[in-house]
């Protein structure tokens with residue numbers, strides 16, 4: 001599905017924003033980085049995280065296909081980073097960030113469908129602010145963390161809730177293909193201290209919260225994660241979801257809006273396969 005088949009926020013939402021970084025392709029150009037200037041797209045030559053050059057806009061935004069806006073080596077996610085969401089499942093508020101990984105094979109761009117797998121009877125949306133890393137980083141202090149952030153985008157930490165509870169470990173529940181919509185762009189001028197995050201399924205409001213209510217803020221998260229693993233340019237940190245997660249059904253449309261960034265919209269479809277046998281033949 002082309003992303004331009006879906007409705008995006010009105011033009012007023014993106015006017016005068018010249019710091020939106022995308023990856024895109026057109027019918028006659030290969031995947032590449034670009035930037036948005038008032039509904040127009042220009043190419044970026046070089047490394048967007050380092051030495052790069054912007055070219056004058058030459059495409060209409062409606063004419064390009066938006067891709068996942070970065071190429072991460074890993075997706076790190078944070079569980080239960082909003083007290084109200086932790087309370088939804090009767091979990092204690094964590095004393096330190098609870099981190100897990102999602103595979104990069106789960107990534108999809110704005111407009112691409114979330115596919116409900118046959119193994120799960122309950123797949124939830126989780127609207128999240130995502131941090132994109134700028135440079136190789138290890139053992140950062142909280143004060144150093146800001147210099148390692150390239151920008152911010154929107155993520156949906158799609159979760160098979162029944163499998164999460166069944167497994168204990170979260171890899172399967174969080175790791176299906178299409179379970180990490182990301183985009184539509186990276187906003188490099190964004191203040192994460194008090195931005196509203198909302199999630200609509202079809203026209204129904206399901207989640208709303210402010211980044212102000214995070215238990216660990218973005219600088220604490222980036223610093224903490226860098227004490228465990230090297231963060232690379234383009235790596236993505238999903239910073240947790242506010243309360244209100246709810247199930248997705250075949251035919252739904254999920255729309256996540258973050259004030260100051262924009263909207264990430266994805267349709268939902270059920271996979272047309274039968275439930276795999278409980279007993280898998282390993283011969």
Ligand code: MG
Pocket residue numbers: 077078079080126128157238240241
């Ligand atoms: Mg989450």
